[in-house]
Every structure is written in C-alpha cells, then in structure tokens.
Amino acid sequence: MKRLEGKTAIITGAGAGIGEATAKLFAAQGAKLSLCDVAEEQLGKVVSDIKAEGAEVVPVRCNVADEGDVKNMISTTLEAFGKIDILINNAGITRDTLTPRMKEEDWNLVIDVNLKGSFLCAKYALAKMERGGKVVNTASIAVLGNKGQVNYSASKMGVIGMTRTLALEYARKKICVNCIAPGAIDTPMLQSVPEKMREAMIGKIPLGQAIAPVEIARAHLFLSSDEANFITGQTLFVDGGMSIGI
Numbered sequence: 393m394k395r396l397e398g399k400t401a402i403i404t405g406a407g408a409g410i411g412e413a414t415a416k417l418f419a420a421q422g423a424k425l426s427l428c429d430v431a432e433e434q435l436g437k438v439v440s441d442i443k444a445e446g447a448e449v450v451p452v453r454c455n456v457a458d459e460g461d462v463k464n465m466i467s468t469t470l471e472a473f474g475k476i477d478i479l480i481n482n483a484g485i486t487r488d489t490l491t492p493r494m495k496e497e498d499w500n501l502v503i504d505v506n507l508k509g510s511f512l513c514a515k516y517a518l519a520k521m522e523r524g525g526k527v528v529n530t531a532s533i534a535v536l537g538n539k540g541q542v543n544y545s546a547s548k549m550g551v552i553g554m555t556r557t558l559a560l561e562y563a564r565k566k567i568c569v570n571c572i573a574p575g576a577i578d579t580p581m582l583q584s585v586p587e588k589m590r591e592a593m594i595g596k597i598p599l600g601q602a603i604a605p606v607e608i609a610r611a612h613l614f615l616s617s618d619e620a621n622f623i624t625g626q627t628l629f630v631d632g633g634m635s636i637g638i
C-alpha cells in the first residue's frame with residue numbers, strides 16, 4: 393500500500409533540491425501533485441521526470457510571496473484534483489551577509505519569501521483543506537543563530553512561531569501543522585555557500601556528512617502521512633545531530 397494513495401499535495405519550491413526530492417518521493421507514494429516554483433524551466437524538468445513515472449502532476453508558476461500567484465496556485469490545484477490534503481511549504485531563499493552590510497532590500501526579500509510566502513500558502517491552502525490535512529513548514533538549523541544570516545534566521549524563527557499558532561487554530565478541524573528544520577542539506581542552496589564556510593558547517597555535523605535531500609523528503613512523508621495524525625505544532629530537526637553538537 394502506497395502511503396499517500398488518494399492524497400493531493402502542493403509542494404512549493406519543487407524545481408530543485410529538497411522540494412524536487414519530496415515531489416519525487418510523494419509521487420512514488422501515490423500522491424497527486426501540484427508543484428510550484430518561480431523557476432519555470434527547472435520545474436518543467438522535474439514535472440516531466442515525474443510524469444514519465446506515471447504520476448499525476450500539475451506545474452504552477454508561482455512566487456509564494458505574491459498573494460495573487462498563491463491564490464492562482466490554489467485554484468489551479470482545485471481545478472485539477474478537487475481537493476488539497478497536504479501543503480509542503482518548502483520554497484525559501486538566502487541573501488547572506490553580516491549585519492552592517494545587510495541592505496534593507498535583502499532583509500525584506502528574505503522575510504517576504506520565507507515567512508510571508510509560507511503564511512500566504514498556508515492561509516489559502518488551509519481554507520480549502522480537508523479534515524485530516526497536513527501542513528509542513530520549513531525552518532532551518534539557522535534558528536539557533538548563524539553569522540551572516542540575520543534575515544534568514546529571523547525569517548525561519550518566525551516560521552516556527554507561525555507553525556505553533558496555526559497548529560492551535562486548525563486543531564479543531566483535525567489538521568496538523570508541523571515544521572522541519574534541516575541542517576546542512578546537499579542542494580543548490582548549500583552549494584551557493586563559499587567552500588570554506590560549507591566545509592566548516594559539514595565539520596560540525598556529528599553524523600559526519602552533508603545530508604541528501606531525500607532524507608528531508610522522508611521526514612516530509614512521515615509528517616504528511618496518517619502515521620503523524622497526533623503530532624502537531626512541532627519542529628523536527630533533521631540535521632545529523634548538528635543542533636545538539638553546536
């Protein structure tokens with residue numbers, strides 16, 4: 393029995409990295425997928441890979457920080473599949489630099505995409521979500537503090553607060569809202585970190601290596617499945633022990 397048979401899932405930022413890995417795992421587990429990204433060409437490749445495996449999938453060009461785009465993503469999903477069971481709020485960006493050099497526009501952009509974008513997707517997906525629905529948000533190991541990421545760590549700490557509040561507000565509808573906090577995951581986002589810093593980060597992982605995106609996809613799968621029906625408001629660190637070793 394496939395673990396997401398009969399479920400419809402929206403995954404944001406599905407064109408690369410963790411979102412792509414999650415889309416592929418969810419498709420293999422029987423989910424119907426609405427996949428969103430700003431990078432249409434990248435998303436197109438992921439969608440054709442998944443279609444080739446026989447899964448039902450709809451691509452949507454959507455900037456999660458744009459309310460009109462998010463509303464369109466929700467209505468496109470409902471037109472295609474008639475319901476929404478799962479939202480994986482995965483799209484996220486970094487604009488790293490130390491505080492004295494951080495421009496207001498870099499602060500605003502990161503907060504807009506990571507925090508407001510997650511809020512908008514959650515707000516409009518939850519409004520249409522079935523009883524028993526699941527939302528999985530994305531924080532980061534950076535919530536513990538990371539030099540050069542004042543905007544990013546603040547946005548991700550905001551996501552944790554949002555997760556706890558949404559969990560309380562939607563519990564009466566038996567909808568669970570949780571959050572994953574990835575450590576150093578081997579994706580284009582991690583590749584964009586200067587090599588010296590990347591090596592230093594990986595050196596802090598007790599389990600000894602950067603984590604493959606599929607490991608986060610597996611945590612998404614668990615928190616999106618009926619096996620997690622009584623877990624809500626939680627943040628799960630998937631970080632090879634980095635958060636306890638820091």
Ligand SMILES: NC(=O)c1ccc[n+]([C@@H]2O[C@H](COP(=O)([O-])OP(=O)(O)OC[C@H]3O[C@@H](n4cnc5c(N)ncnc54)[C@H](O)[C@@H]3O)[C@@H](O)[C@H]2O)c1
Nearest residue numbers: 405407408409410430455456483484532574577579580581
């Ligand atoms: N890679 C890591 O080490 C790591 C660590 C902690 C947390 N995270 C978080 O995990 C999530 C996924 O990260 P990743 O490493 O796979 O990133 P990535 O950069 O490899 O992929 C992110 C995807 O999101 C898309 N995207 C960016 N802005 C968007 C927007 N406004 N609207 C829609 N799509 C948008 C990008 O086009 C890209 O396809 C992010 O929220 C990130 O902050 C990653």
